[in-house]
Amino acid sequence: MFIRKVNGFAVLGLAGTLISAPLTHAATTVIPSTSFSSYSTFESYWAYLYPWGSDHNGSARMKGSSSDHSHIVVxxxxxxxxxxxxxxxxxxxSTANPHPAIHYARQAVNGWPPETDIAEWKGTANxxxxxxxxxxxVRSDLVSWPTDLSFHSLKAVLTAESNNADVKIQFYMDNVLKATQYGQGFVGKPMWLIVNLQMEGSSGSPGPTGTTTYKARNVVVTRSGS
Incomplete structure (x- = not known):
């Protein structure tokens, strides 16, 4: 994953897929690494906007569709x-609380929380x-992000606890375990996998004065169990 920006924040998070107790079944691929291979493949696994619409809690508005790829490029x-x-x-x-002024156009539930952020940057190398x-x-663990402008890997492994209610979440960067957190009552909750690029908000103001690009590749989601 690659990010370059000032006072913007990018997120790859779960806010996607049902979590249930793991069984001994072989892993099932929910989203394959080829989902960014073409627009037709992309559209079979991903939607262009947030599940609730175009706006969120920052100053950027989702903009994209099957006929508009000016902000969402595959x-x-x-x-x-x-x-x-x-x-x-x-x-x-913004039509979403806290209703900040819209300063940017950019790409792209039953309730909230639960939410876990696998990757979030707020304008710094963390x-x-x-x-x-x-x-x-909220539990947050900050990990230094390399500034070599190369792709690096991030992974979250979600496992139901023995009480079949809570979920253990193990976070990895470049295949090294960096943090372990717990989601209370996350088992069985419907969640969305969201990749977005937001601006200002919790990153502060002003945001970037020019174009900001966020790139992701090899995104894979697998699950075990039914």
């Missing part, structure tokens, strides 16, 4: 999310591993 098995400053958006503020049990009970 090429060379890589997904590129592109954010550009915009003026006179309509509506001028990746945030986060798990939200409530809006105020």
């Amino acid at each position: 090429a060379s098995n890589t997904l590129s999310l592109i954010a550009t400053p915009t003026s006179n958006p309509s509506p001028p503020t 990746n945030w591993f986060n798990t939200f049990n409530t809006s105020s009970i």
Whole structure:
């Protein structure tokens, strides 16, 4: 995964797929590594906007569709999310709480939480591993992110605990375990896998004055059990 920006934040998180107690069945591939191989393949596994619409809690608005790839680009098995400053958006503020003014256009539930962030950057060379049990009970582990502008790997392994209610989440960077967190009552909860590039919000203001690009490749989701 590659990120380059100032005061923007990018997230690859689960806010996707049902979590259940693992069985002894072989792993099933839910999203293959080829999902960014073409637009038709992309559209068979991913949607262009958030599950709830185009806006979230930052100043960027999702913009993309099967006929508009100016901000969501699939090429060379890589997904590129592109954010550009915009003026006179309509509506001028986000439709999502806390309703910040929209300053950017960019690409791209039953309830919240649960949420866990596998990859989140807030304009610095740190990746945030986060798990939200409530809006105020949050575990965050910050890990230094390499600044070599190369792709690096991130992985989360979610496993049901013996009480069949809570979930252990193990976070890896470049195949090294970096953090372990726990999601209370996460088992059986419907979740979305979301890849997004947001601006300002918790990263602070002002945001970038030019184009910002977030790239991801080899995204794979597997699960065991029924």
